[in-house]
Amino acid sequence: MSYPISIGIVLFPGVTQLDFTGPYEVFTRFPHINLYLMSESLEPIRSDRGLTFLPDTTFVQGPNLDVLFVPGGPGINAKLEDKDFLQFLKTQGEQASYVTSVCTGALLLAAAGLLEGYRATTHWLFLDLLAMFGVEVVKKRIVIDGNRITGGGVTAGIDFGLAIAAELFGETLAQEIQLQIEYNPQPPFNSGSPDTAPADVLKRVQAASRDMQETRRQIVQRVISGESTGDTSGKLR
């Protein structure tokens, strides 16, 4: 890996914006990098909850990446069965120095065959789906296994960004960035993990997520069995 380091953020409609805007705020404070917001086209991209932003290059036109970074969100459902998209991840991931994700972006990496046999994590609601891909799932906020670096749900992206900072540029720069962005978190409640949330809160969030979990489970089963319409060969995992 040589300087400037090329970092690509992989975007798609229905991405959860904080999955990548957290890391983006950290990445853009790195020295000697070229950062790419990559998408299928240069059209504006609408996140799952409405924020619309502009990519700066396409999957086809972008360069080979040193760091491949994939955020998650409801939009992964379509991408889990998008053969061209998964092939893009696979091609980039196989030559990248780092293959990384936040939230359910890990499911996309796994569907592209980039996490099999690795330790990795994802949003707490979808850990079991990640395991279906032959990933050694770890319930931690950030999991580093060789050159695979994966983060938990949504806000884990900030911790993830700082971990990447330390990995690429050392602890001092990571600490400087942490101070610049005043990352001295003080959540007003202690409800950020299924292990600490009040029981009724956990139950309500689980109930509200059940349909999405079931839909995704079916998609993952199709992907694994090679029955996805986008991948009838069963080889693109």
Next chain:
Amino acid sequence: MSYPISIGIVLFPGVTQLDFTGPYEVFTRFPHINLYLMSESLEPIRSDRGLTFLPDTTFVQGPNLDVLFVPGGPGINAKLEDKDFLQFLKTQGEQASYVTSVCTGALLLAAAGLLEGYRATTHWLFLDLLAMFGVEVVKKRIVIDGNRITGGGVTAGIDFGLAIAAELFGETLAQEIQLQIEYNPQPPFNSGSPDTAPADVLKRVQAASRDMQETRRQIVQRVISGESTGDTSGKLR
């Protein structure tokens, strides 16, 4: 205040995107709201570090807001002396149920005369500038004083968003959102505050910020003395 609650995020070129994308991820999980990304025009807005996104209404066309929310960033420098912009904040803020900010957005609220005599906070590097406006500056991550709710630098926006959630919809919803976005922060270092950062890290960040601090101090002095080119009357504070 009646439902749906109207929340306006005030955008401008050079905004620090995480100042508002953190709260945005929380706000968009509220029930019964109308959320507006407001800007001077409908042109795409470029954040300080490049991310470019689309507003959905203009200052002139947007509705009266129940919650006025102002993020910060390098772009505030121009806005601190933009008479029309400050008049927009003043008009909205005087009729809003809540007047809120994250990071250096507090300086804009103060320049519009909306924080005088209130307790409030801002990014740790600019606390003294906030005090110049007659604000009772408090070194806390979130400060609630009546209907003024202000947050510290950048990442404080997530804590801030959850505080707003609790204020508007109660603790249970705030806890549900915290669990959805897995806000269980685990910074890899303890460098997020000037009180905890290693001395050399603090020194480097302070040195790198000195020019911006001095530039802003001069701007604030002009605003306070009424010498801003955008406000020769000295009345619009």
